[in-house]
Amino acid sequence: MDGIGTLVTNDPTVGEGPLGLLRDAALVLREGKVAWAGPSSRVPEGAAHRRVDVAGRSVLPGFVDSHAHLVFGGDRAADFEARMTGRPYSAGGIRTTIAATRGATDDDLAANMGRLVAEALRSGTTTIECKSGYGQTVDHESRSLAVAGRFTAETTLLAAHVTPPEFAGRTDDYVDLVLSRMIPECASSAKWIDVFCEEGAFDRDQSKAVLEAGMAAGLTPRVHGNQLTYGDGVRLAVELGAASVDHVTYTTDADIEALAGGTTVATVLPGADFSTRNRYPEARRMIDAGVTVALAADCNPGTSYTTSIPWCIAVAVRDMHMSPDEAVWAATAGGAAALRRNDIGRLAVGSRADAIVLDAPSHIHLAYRPGVQLVSQVWRDGRPAYR
Ligand code: NIG
Ligand code: FE
Numbered sequence: 001m002d003g004i005g006t007l008v009t010n011d012p013t014v015g016e017g018p019l020g021l022l023r024d025a026a027l028v029l030r031e032g033k034v035a036w037a038g039p040s041s042r043v044p045e046g047a048a049h050r051r052v053d054v055a056g057r058s059v060l061p062g063f064v065d066s067h068a069h070l071v072f073g074g075d076r077a078a079d080f081e082a083r084m085t086g087r088p089y090s091a092g093g094i095r096t097t098i099a100a101t102r103g104a105t106d107d108d109l110a111a112n113m114g115r116l117v118a119e120a121l122r123s124g125t126t127t128i129e130c131k132s133g134y135g136q137t138v139d140h141e142s143r144s145l146a147v148a149g150r151f152t153a154e155t156t157l158l159a160a161h162v163t164p165p166e167f168a169g170r171t172d173d174y175v176d177l178v179l180s181r182m183i184p185e186c187a188s189s190a191k192w193i194d195v196f197c198e199e200g201a202f203d204r205d206q207s208k209a210v211l212e213a214g215m216a217a218g219l220t221p222r223v224h225g226n227q228l229t230y231g232d233g234v235r236l237a238v239e240l241g242a243a244s245v246d247h248v249t250y251t252t253d254a255d256i257e258a259l260a261g262g263t264t265v266a267t268v269l270p271g272a273d274f275s276t277r278n279r280y281p282e283a284r285r286m287i288d289a290g291v292t293v294a295l296a297a298d299c300n301p302g303t304s305y306t307t308s309i310p311w312c313i314a315v316a317v318r319d320m321h322m323s324p325d326e327a328v329w330a331a332t333a334g335g336a337a338a339l340r341r342n343d344i345g346r347l348a349v350g351s352r353a354d355a356i357v358l359d360a361p362s363h364i365h366l367a368y369r370p371g372v373q374l375v376s377q378v379w380r381d382g383r384p385a386y387r
Pocket of ligand 2: 067068069224298300
């Protein structure tokens, strides 16, 4: 790829600042990987047999969306409408989607997820995580993971999303089912174990039991925490060495201190806060305190029915006071950190050749031009996936 206006490599050793920014750059892709990145004037002789001129446009690593719920039936447009006229969000709405998901065929679920993954790709997402959590029986969670696994290797068992209707008032019994059957039967089709640690969902002890059982079965923990109010999610995630704690909308000084001292990434999901008229996370304070912050879309039918990382970047910059550089880093290298991956989220030699071309001279335009389709090409594994 040649004639690049600005290239975000996320490799500070080859370019300017944490984004490793290069101007008038070229990128050599070979066998699905980045073979060389540097100034156009210095492309090694004979480095490539096919040249793609992107004429002054901006090239970035593909977005790494580390948080999504894409296996579901139906939608919750009626919930959204009611919320916009004053009714508050409640985690109980998840049960509407559980009923629709249980009633859908495997083919329906796969078609819906395929549509969303394709939509995400068109806005630049080249890696997407996907959780179960709308099935909530052994069989429905297991088939949800099977569907997710058709589209991504980043699959997450979120059996402990909310207590399903048949266990109403018996959350501990449901947790027992998660521990005794769901984790053992689903662990081989998931990479991650997640829990919704929140008032109205699972408390600290229940969440800890689920995460530890998942870890004992070989899964790595990640947590939904501190979305609707202050609580134990952040500190529990840090204590267990979770890869990420997501939402982090209500954080205390102690939470931010714990994150800064630990290895857990804080993933902000502004789409959920936007669509539930919630406050936004204190991303600025977290970054200033030294916390690693990732940015993800949280696509789901209840709180954040968007796949657009460019739009999330715009909100992160406008409303969470992240700089355009920080928001772009959080949606690429940050997402990779939240998934403990070092092969994606950057365009450094040896990285996977997942790249996007913007119809704009720099990555700043992602936040500067909200709602505009600037992604004009998407490359995955060194091949055009959308253009
Ligand atoms: O990430 N917080 C919990 N889970 C989802 C919402 C799921 C739903 O409302 O359907 C989230 O926001
Ligand atoms: Fe979520």
